[in-house]
Amino acid sequence: MSCLFCKIIAGDIPASKVYEDDQMIAFNDITPQAPMHVLVVPKRHLATLNELSAAEDGLVGAMVRRAAAIAKERGVDGPGYRTVFNCNAQAGQSVFHIHLHVLGGRAMAWPPG
Ligand code: AMP
Ligand code: ZN
Helix, strand or coil: CCCHHHHHHHCCCCCCEEEECCCEEEEECCCCCCCEEEEEEECCCCCCHHHCCHHHHHHHHHHHHHHHHHHHHCCCCCCCEEEECCCCHHHCCCCCCCCEEEEECCCCCCCCC
16 A cells, blocks of 8 residues: 555554544645644545545545544634545645645735745
């Protein structure tokens, strides 16, 4: 298995876990871009958003709701936070196992770089 996030899910590579259930895991990003930077990752390997079908609607919905719950736990729900899925090279995707970035704790610019 060559996928970094599959290795984290399998427990072969350590991560700073903040949440886990039967379908997803969330852990702190190793190179945080904000005071809070969590990645919400499905346990099933899907390389990019382009692989999603209607079968994953429930999974993706649960990931987004988990992102909101983590933001609330960290107290950034009121001030605001950002959720991002990068898809493929031009968007900056570097790990090809889908993941939802959850960033908060500082003001953020728009448009993104
Ligand atoms: P992306 O560029 O959207 O594919 O995001 C990949 C993210 O994974 C980046 O923000 C990296 O900092 C993060 N990352 C890479 N390796 C690890 C790791 N071992 N543990 C936690 N986060 C990681
Ligand atoms: Zn994977």
